[in-house]
Amino acid sequence: MTLPRAELSTAAERFGTPLYVYDAAELDAALARVRAAFGTARVFYAMKANPNLTLLRRMRAAGVGFECVSAGEIARAEHIGAKGDAVLVNGPAKSAEEYAAGARLGATFIVDRAEEVGLLPPRSKALVRVNPALAVSTHDHLATGAAGSKFGVTLEQAPGVLRALREAGHDARGLHVHIGSAIRNAADFSAAFARLMDLHPQTGDLEVLDVGGGWGVDADLAGIAREAQAAASVFGARLWVEPGRYLVARAGTLLTRVVGTKRTGRNFLLTDAGMTELLRPMLYGAQHPVTALWDGEAREKWDVAGPACESGDLLARDVPLPSPTPGDLLAIGEAGAYGASMSSTYLTRSRPAEALWDGSSWTLIRRRETPQEVWAAELQVVES
Ligand SMILES: Cc1ncc(COP(=O)(O)O)c(C=O)c1O
Incomplete structure (x- = not known):
């Protein structure tokens, strides 16, 4: 990951998550x-x-x-x-x-x-x-x-x-x-x-x-x-x-926030991004580097799981991470290629926003879709 950590937090605050950022x-x-x-x-x-x-x-x-x-x-x-x-x-x-x-x-x-x-x-x-x-x-x-x-x-x-x-x-x-x-x-x-x-x-x-x-x-x-x-x-x-x-791969990072955790024999770290934002792990078994943007010692391994109602909705498995708190930020690296372009509106999820870092400031280069935009092409034909 090439972007400074403080800038990643700023971008997440400003544009919300899930968010693709590019350097x-x-x-x-x-x-x-x-x-x-x-x-x-x-x-x-x-x-x-x-x-x-x-x-x-x-x-x-x-x-x-x-x-x-x-x-x-x-x-x-x-x-x-x-x-x-x-x-x-x-x-x-x-x-x-x-x-x-x-x-x-x-x-x-x-x-x-x-x-x-x-x-x-x-x-x-x-x-x-x-x-x-x-x-x-x-x-x-x-x-x-x-x-x-x-x-x-x-x-x-x-x-x-x-x-x-x-x-x-x-x-x-x-x-x-x-x-x-x-x-x-x-x-x-x-x-x-x-x-x-x-x-x-x-x-x-x-x-x-x-x-x-x-x-x-x-x-x-x-x-x-x-x-x-x-x-x-x-x-x-x-x-x-x-x-x-x-x-484009290395320039891109997917920022996602921790929603919570679940322990069921495996440690799940639940995030606000998943297969609808980054399909590659599910589609190809792709492995992306995962970096915690919070401090602490990595004492446990976590499966990073998205919010979709699909058991394959995992971004990474067995990632050593410090103990998380809801709201913490994770950076999924090498995500600039086939990340945003394969994102989908499955589950009427809005495709993520994208922002570009030019070395001194952020520019939003795609705003987050609204749910209304996701269903805009549906004609709502009702038989009377
Ligand atoms: C014909 C052709 N050229 C170029 C590419 C780009 O491949 P990559 O992104 O792996 O460089 C593809 C990817 O599918 C392709 O099919």
Whole structure:
């Protein structure tokens, strides 16, 4: 956690909890680390990690492009003025609306299956996503490049899809690979890139090699970058990358207050945030660092449990913490990616507020929803 403790308390007082807070300095530092490792590679932020418009605008100002996977994400890109080569449109089952919106922006489409050749708008710019059919060291639900995963075309199909795109009048710019998310092991990436390089005799040189994202927050970026650059140079291609998590995870912290405790053989620390604010522990068994913002010696271990009526609603297990009092603040770290963006209104809970720390002051960048906003789209049709 990079934010000063006193400032975290101030933010919780001012904006209430549950609250996502982001440290602008760490956002900038993460981008600087990516640029230092990947040199001249073009960086596209996978906005699914955190699509807050303030964060997107900061990235756009820093020259970052965007990878979008839904009509809503394309609309966000358009809303902040991103277009042309700054926008990628991806997804395994794109809708007619998504093709039209991508074409309007002059985006590059990432083709995920052969049938897309006939679905793309005329004269589209396109990359072909390849599934390298590799087992990857991450949670099953986070692996996208395994044989049997729904993403991409097979290694055998890829050269034919590139050819078909060209024959259909599209601008087939190159290949794309993304093997999964939260991957720490550089060897997983090099194995995938090696399988792509094997395709060079069939594809010839390409304009672009896009190696996706998927880097865990403590991944060896320099090692991954070296392998990626080597693969790009085999194709004589410009390297593109699409990090999501890496750019925002560490900068974000979820602040939650202790509601109370319960001892039933296990020690439960009940908090005002849970699966509706941070789904990752429940969805992927993700482990986030938990820090008590109150003093004392950690004598017991606690299961941090949210307020939802779901037994899986746990943010962390067996965390050593000092004895808590209702109202104490907990900081759930590395929560900037897939935290706020996966928060939900299940149980008619209002999605949390978000605030940005710029080193000297807080700015609210998303206010907490009201219950009325949560049900606003319901038409309340009553049969008489
Ligand atoms: C095609 C593609 N690119 C980039 C990303 C970003 O992944 P990460 O946030 O792990 O860097 C994803 C995530 O699912 C993806 O599917």
